[in-house]
Amino acid sequence: TTNRNQKFTYNSVQTLLTNKRYIGENHFKDIVMPDSIPAIVDKDLFEEVQLKIKKNSRAPARHKAEDDYLLTTKLFCGMCGAMMFGECGTGRNKVVHHYYKCSTAKRFKTCKKKTVRKEWLEDLV
Structure with missing residues (x-):
């Protein structure tokens, strides 16, 4: 706890891995006192996490997609004109389906455009 x-949440783990107190450093204004507090997180692990956080802050979702969606910035909805982007979902049989979805349909639920299968659309183009 x-x-x-x-209970630990995502935010509490993020605080643990970004706050320098957990590697033993205590900060007060411009004064830094190293090893003044017992360290909970290893310094090497802390530095490695800081590099990953810095890398992901520039493009947080870039490495999440397992598949390349080639038409993400080039495809627009025929009903409302909004941009369509890649999305995937897992079916009942644990099969991953990749498709393009209208951003208005996803965010606001105002567009009636159905999702379009990625393979079919990219092969067509």
Whole structure:
């Protein structure tokens, strides 16, 4: 549990891996006191995490997609004109389906455009 007797969440783990107190450093204004607090996180692990956080801050979703969606910035919905982007979903048989979806249909649910299969559309183009 956390210091407030709550379960760990994504935010509490992120705080643990970004706050320098957990590697033993104490900061007050411009004064840095290393090894003044018992370290919970290894310094090498902390630095490695900081590099990954810095890399992901520029493009957070770039490496999430397992498949390349070639038409993401070039494909627009025929009903509302909004951009269509790649999305995937897992079916009941644990088969991953890749498709393009209208951004208005996803965000606001106002467009009636159905999703379009990625393979079919890219082969057609």
